Amino acid sequence: MSQNRLLQGIDWTVIILGLILLIFGIMNVYSVDSERGIKQIIWFTLGLGMILGLVVISGNNRNFFETYSPIIYAISVFLLVGVLIFGKEINGAKAWYSFGPVSLQPAEFAKIGTSLLLANFINNPSSNLRSIPFLAKLAIVVIIPISLILLQPDLGSVIVFCSLSIPLYREGFQPWVILSPIVVLIIFLISxxxxxxxxxxxxxxxxxxxxxxxxxxxxxxxxxxxxxxxxxxxxxxxxxxxxxxxxxxxxxxxxxxxxxxxxxxxxxxxxxxxxxxxxxxxxxxxxxxxxxxxxxxxxxxxxxxxxxxxxxxxxxxxxxxxxxxxxxxxxxxxxxxxxxxxxxxxxLPKHQKERVMVLYEGEAKYRDTSGYNLLYSKTAIGSGELLGKGYNQGTIKKGRFVPEQWTDYIFCTVGEEWGFVGSVALVIVYALFVGRLFYIAEKQKNRFARFYGYCVASILFFHYFINIAMVMGLFPTVGIPLPFFSYGGSSLWGFTILIGIFLIINYKQNQSLI
Incomplete structure (x- = not known):
């Protein structure tokens, strides 16, 4: 096979945009904590190794991920069950496995398994979107991981699962499918x-x-x-x-x-x-x-x-x-x-209740508890003004006023050091990245690939939209990482594998059409 043919089917736009986000993210993590910035490079390198492993394992089998989606889903559910028994409790949530210096959050991988199995069911020739038994089967696939994640509890991951309503709507479900999770969330927050x-x-x-x-x-x-x-x-x-x-x-x-x-x-x-x-x-x-x-x-x-x-x-x-x-x-x-x-x-635990109440009563009332992060996060973003203070020059960041700023609140580092221009540029790159994934998903000839592609794009959209809104005080703090920016092996591996599988599927389909 010629080299040109081997390269055909690779979507370089997604790869380039993804690398831009990744490099910029590592730079900001390094600015907050140099040691963690270096570790982030190691996590991503290991993530690439996992993708290469998937490429080798899947071989020339176009339907590899569809065929083995039930097994992948079962493994992800097994990990969710195990973390409730053997997991380590952090900040009131028993959501991580701890292996020495490495922590693994199975909820990140449950999104992949659930997306793959839903795509498998949707692609089945006998699937009927108007059949109550079929709809019940889809509901069970989603409810099982959501229920296990609620037991941890991890409200952030549960909210991200609501993003799966977007691909379901694309495949012909009624508009209420996509509106229902939004309405339920609104009713909950108001009630x-x-x-x-x-x-x-x-x-x-x-x-x-x-x-x-x-x-x-x-x-x-x-x-x-x-x-x-x-x-x-x-x-x-x-x-x-x-x-x-x-x-x-x-x-x-x-x-x-x-x-x-x-x-x-x-x-x-x-x-x-x-x-x-x-x-x-x-x-x-x-x-x-x-x-x-x-x-x-x-x-x-x-x-x-x-x-x-x-x-x-x-x-x-x-x-x-x-x-x-x-x-x-x-x-x-x-x-x-x-x-x-x-x-x-x-x-709910006290800190989670306070995070929600900050949305109504303001961060000043909870400045010594759950409102502390948000108060200084908004201060840091505002202090960056138009062009920012310069890379590694953030005074609020250097003062460590925002605890664990390298995780969910990493965006305030962007606002402080890169200013309004840098923040807007990041949002635009994210929009282009997610938009490109939706575009590729829509082009898929196979329903399995299209549905999974929509799942990937929707999950990433929810993550980046909610995280940025959370850091700016427009959404309650729920612990949702910013893709390719927030420090952590689990989230970085999860996003890398999530997108990597889709790019592998897209590549194999394009190769088969040559």
Whole structure:
């Protein structure tokens, strides 16, 4: 085989952009801690060795990773189980294996195994995205590692698993697949500081307004029937809220306040005003929801030739029934999330709760605990101004004001020493890198390769977006490393192998098309 043919299929754009990020990342880690900067080079060299090993093992087998994806997934799950037994606890999380000076975090490799197995199932000729058993199978694949990671607990890795909704959406899943994790996260973050009754009323009215606007501007009969079904679901939802508030409101004050320890951040939860407001606004919502349905029913009964409404056909009745059931299920699920969020939040370790509360109350209140890192991180970024203080010249960095700055908070080093220009340049390179991965994934002829490519790009996007937002105080601190920047063998190996497998798959496919 000629040398030119051997080189065909290698995506040099991804490799060059990746090396730029890696070199810049090592430079910044070295600036913070020279010893760790040298170790980072060693970790990456070992990671490259792992990739070369995968190249040799996979050989000429185009379907190697698809064939062995169940084994890779099983190994990753086994490692997650083992870390709960034999792992080392760091910062309240039992998420690392410790081998002398080396620590290994299996959650990083679980993302690879889960992505490969999902791609395997999606590529199966018998896969049916509308089949409940098939969807249940996909759900189980994702829920197993998520559950094990929650037991550690490691909320950051769990959030990254939500990125898998993007490739699922690309393969034909409904938009709610990609929106659901986002909505659940929003409900969780709001419900821990607001009264769940008010949160549910808010979301109910938001949905009510959206449905009414659609009804006003649509002329599609099927959409109208679906909207009327959702309105019936909202009517039932508001009635359930009213009923729940009425039942709790009838408890004596001592009984109601005895539940207060479950909702310490919502001191007004069991006050009489809460139940009165829920009864009032819930009744308003119920009335507004049912009026269009009543008007529709009256119009149907008239069935005049001049009426824009006609008698419901079997298809229309079926659409309405499905939308009623679906809306009720979604709203009840939302209610469960809202009510249990404060309880789950109280079970989290103190430092994790404080990290979330910093988002609402500011880092100054927690400057001696969980807000300390964020306070000085923002100070460091702001002090860099336009062009930065210069490489290895960061005064806040030299003062060690940000503990373990070489890990999740490495971006503040970029802001301080390279300034606004350097920070923006880094964000642009990351965007080009992730965008290129999405582009290559879309070009794949094989569904397995395309889905896995989307998983790779989505995971990297979540990591870099959330990490930068976290360091700037726009997202709670959840312990998500910045790809190719944050110090650590596990994360660097995980990202290297994640991308390396995709490049190997892409290379083999391009070679086979020659």
């Amino acid at each position: 821990i500081v607001q009264i769940p009754f008010y949160v549910l009323l808010f979301f109910g009215f938001i949905l009510l307004v959206i449905v009414l606007l659609i009804l006003v501007f649509t002329y599609n009969k099927e959409i109208e029937d679906a909207c009327h079904g959702v309105l019936i679901g909202l009517f039932i939802f508001f009635l359930l809220l009213i009923g729940t508030a009425a039942i709790l409101g009838n408890f004596d004050e001592e009984t109601r306040l005895s539940f207060g320890h479950l909702f310490p951040n919502n001191a007004l939860f069991f006050k009489e005003a809460t139940f009165f407001n829920t009864l009032l606004y819930g009744s308003v919502g119920a009335v507004i929801s049912i009026i269009p349905v009543v008007i529709m029913k009256v119009s149907y009964e008239k069935d005049t030739s001049s009426s824009p409404f006609k008698l419901q056909s079997g298809v229309a009745a079926n659409i309405m029934t499905v939308s009623v059931i679906s809306s009720i299920v979604v709203l009840l699920f939302t209610s469960i999330i809202s009510f249990i969020s404060p309880i789950v939040f109280e079970k």
